Amino acid sequence: MAGKKVLIVYAHQEPKSLNGSLKKVAVEELSKQGCTVTVSDLYAMDFEPRATRKDVIGALSNPEFFNYGVEAYEAFKRRCLASDITDEQKKVQEADLVIFQNKLALLSLTTGGTAEMYTKTGVSGDFRYFLWPLQHGALHFCGFKVLAPQISFAPEIASEEERKAMVASWAQRLKTIWEEEPIDCTPPWYFGQ
Amino acid sequence: MAGKKVLIVYAHQEPKSLNGSLKKVAVEELSKQGCTVTVSDLYAMDFEPRATRKDVIGALSNPEFFNYGVEAYEAFKRRCLASDITDEQKKVQEADLVIFQNKLALLSLTTGGTAEMYTKTGVSGDFRYFLWPLQHGALHFCGFKVLAPQISFAPEIASEEERKAMVASWAQRLKTIWEEEPIDCTPPWYFGQ
Numbered sequence: 219m220a221g222k223k224v225l226i227v228y229a230h231q232e233p234k235s236l237n238g239s240l241k242k243v244a245v246e247e248l249s250k251q252g253c254t255v256t257v258s259d260l261y262a263m264d265f266e267p268r269a270t271r272k273d274v275i276g277a278l279s280n281p282e283f284f285n286y287g288v289e290a291y292e293a294f295k296r297r298c299l300a301s302d303i304t305d306e307q308k309k310v311q312e313a314d315l316v317i318f319q320n321k322l323a324l325l326s327l328t329t330g331g332t333a334e335m336y337t338k339t340g341v342s343g344d345f346r347y348f349l350w351p352l353q354h355g356a357l358h359f360c361g362f363k364v365l366a367p368q369i370s371f372a373p374e375i376a377s378e379e380e381r382k383a384m385v386a387s388w389a390q391r392l393k394t395i396w397e398e399e400p401i402d403c404t405p406p407w408y409f410g411q
Numbered sequence: 412m413a414g415k416k417v418l419i420v421y422a423h424q425e426p427k428s429l430n431g432s433l434k435k436v437a438v439e440e441l442s443k444q445g446c447t448v449t450v451s452d453l454y455a456m457d458f459e460p461r462a463t464r465k466d467v468i469g470a471l472s473n474p475e476f477f478n479y480g481v482e483a484y485e486a487f488k489r490r491c492l493a494s495d496i497t498d499e500q501k502k503v504q505e506a507d508l509v510i511f512q513n514k515l516a517l518l519s520l521t522t523g524g525t526a527e528m529y530t531k532t533g534v535s536g537d538f539r540y541f542l543w544p545l546q547h548g549a550l551h552f553c554g555f556k557v558l559a560p561q562i563s564f565a566p567e568i569a570s571e572e573e574r575k576a577m578v579a580s581w582a583q584r585l586k587t588i589w590e591e592e593p594i595d596c597t598p599p600w601y602f603g604q
Contacts, residue, residue: 409540
């Protein structure tokens with residue numbers, strides 16, 4: 219949809235991977251729609267995942283007892299969070315749609331195991347189980363409306379043809395992504411009744 | 412139990428926190444029992460959590476296409492994994508009991524929310540839901556027998572007396588930790604029938 223801003227949070231080390239292809243096709247399709255697409259390529263940026271004292275610039279509000287949550291909140295209010303954090307917060311704030319694309323995160327992800335393994339009776343359990351902490355605990359908690367995840371199962375053991383179909387199905391979905399209704403991000407979606 | 416080796420994987424920034432007290436009391440109680448206790452203090456060690464090419468020493472088996480899983484497995488076989496990884500692997504291998512203690516990990520953890528919030532009908536859902544990816548997907552998958560988690564709910568809004576009770580209950584549990592049966596780490600434990 220023309221004029222919309224999209225942020226893709228991308229976490230994979232290899233551009234030639236299926237993850238790389240899924241990211242590429244998303245940038246292409248969404249740009250073609252007239253969207254402004256920004257990619258946060260976490261590995262390429264060497265993004266710091268540790269939550270430490272370095273996230274706060276200058277003095278702490280309580281240097282005697284370091285409480286990350288309190289210090290980060292105070293630093294947020296005083297605009298003293300480190301720029302690697304505020305840069306990303308700004309991107310999220312400006313975006314109309316955020317696509318997290320990562321082997322083990324949200325919305326668009328690839329798995330090691332097959333679809334059969336990620337069922338209620340499969341060895342890994344229903345795939346919705348492992349989405350709970352991320353989709354509900356992180357995204358929903360932060361106020362996002364959550365769209366259905368795009369899961370590309372087991373690309374490493376899929377044929378080249380099947381991998382192409384995964385990329386094509388993602389590109390196809392993106393064509394009408396703006397018409398999708400968010401999921402009802404509550405326990406029944408994840409665990410049934 | 413005298414002679415047993417215990418590894419505590421500890422991840423908190425502030426030694427004076429409740430997490431710090433729980434770690435301290437575990438070291439004391441287990442040492443008193445005659446165990447050899449090792450602590451991996453991840454923040455103090457500045458442990459690198461990113462899975463990158465740097466984890467492999469020397470040449471890659473396929474430099475044209477970086478697949479972390481493949482490269483890590485090959486490097487493991489050739490004994491070419493970086494020492495920060497092999498040091499920790501060695502500790503895990505030698506341990507009879509591994510206690511992961513972290514705000515958001517296993518066995519001994521503290522939460523931000525109260526016990527009421529972590530129930531089936533609470534805003535955060537049953538606490539067992541968020542344990543699934545870690546306890547089942549990581550620990551059980553890696554062959555651990557998983558003991559029941561020790562959850563200290565919402566220390567930040569608890570009274571000093573309640574926090575002391577949390578530490579005491581952990582110390583008490585550790586006295587008979589070697590007699591405990593592991594949980595049945597399957598979907599019914601997490602999601603009911």
